[in-house]
Amino acid sequence: TSGDPSLPPSDPVAIEALTSVPPERTPEAIADQAVKSAAAYGSHPDIRNSDDDIRKLSMDAMTRSDRPMGVARQ
Known part of the structure; x- marks a missing residue:
């Protein structure tokens, strides 16, 4: 994100x-x-939410409000 070519890709x-x-x-x-x-x-897998939790949070958010054009305004 810095654009520094000396950093790894x-x-x-x-x-x-x-x-x-x-x-x-x-x-x-x-x-x-x-x-x-x-x-x-x-x-790291040891500290992030479980796949089930990530899946549920994502599905809940999508069900609550799906406005893909909102990303363009962010």
């Missing part, structure tokens, strides 16, 4: 997690993406 798995889009916009697909993303660039 980003991890390809993290780049994939940050840029991939689920094939369909369903709560389940978004939850799967959230779990993959947490594994790629989240906290």
Whole structure:
């Protein structure tokens, strides 16, 4: 993020997690993406939320309000 060429490049798995889009916009697909993303660039597995918790939080958020254009305004 600094643009400093002396730093190592980003991890390809993290780049994939940050840029991939689920094939369909369903709560389940978004939850799967959230779990993959947490594994790629989240906290260490010993301290991050469980996959089940991440999945539930993601599905709850999507069900509560799905406004993909809101990301463009952030």
